[in-house]
Amino acid sequence: MSGTGLSIPAPTEASLFGLPLWLVVAVGAVALFGAFQVYYWVGHFLGERLYASRVGTRIGRHRIRKVENVVRRWGALAVYACFWVPVLRHSLPWVAGVLRVSYPWYVVASALGCLTWVPVTSFGLYTVIWGWVGLASRSPITAAVVAVAALAALAGVTVWRRRRKAAPDDKLASA
Known part of the structure; x- marks a missing residue:
């Protein structure tokens, strides 16, 4: 992109909020992991009462049953897979808590999900945005x-x- 003065920074040199992009991604992964643990324990402690809450009512019992069936069938693997499905990403973890999915396996699955989903989406989005900016400059x-x-x-x-x-x-x- 010579002549435009615009250059796409390399992922190792890019920054956001003055921090290296890789550090922002790492902090995001840790924060999401923490959120997943909170979701699980909220589901674990509230149990069936969670389904009668405003969130549970809004989601709908029939949809919650579908998520329950996925968790019953796939267990911790469903927790990992939910990272890649937008609606499930934030509903399946508390259902896993209600259903008392093995917590050690839940931790492993949610950690692996955070370690794979966050970098892929962050750097993928980074690539799309800078690709579009490069196109706009040309x-x-x-x-x-x-x-x-x-x-x-x-x-x-x-x-x-x-x-x-x-x-x-x-x-x-x-x-």
Whole structure:
């Protein structure tokens, strides 16, 4: 990118809030690990009462049953896998606590999840952002088209999911 004065920093040289990016990622992984332990113990201590809470009611009993079935079937492996599924990432850990998944295995699975998911998503997002900034420095119009296309795709997926989610409810209402 000569001539623009813009250079993409190497991941080992990049910084955020004045800290090296790798350190921010490491702190993020530790913080997420801590949050996962809190989720587990909240589920463990509150048990079934958690399902009647505002959060449990909002999620819905039928959805919680689906998560319970995943945890019963896969145990700690489900805890690791939930890092890669956006909605499960923050609902499955407290269900694991309610179901009393083996805590040592839970700790291992959540640690492995933090050690893999946080760096992959952080550096992946870093790459996407700097890739788009590089594109914008070469061709602002192309970058704008890419941004609009990405937003349109996101809006399309959101609308599609909402319609798909509403369809079973509509069938129940008309029956």
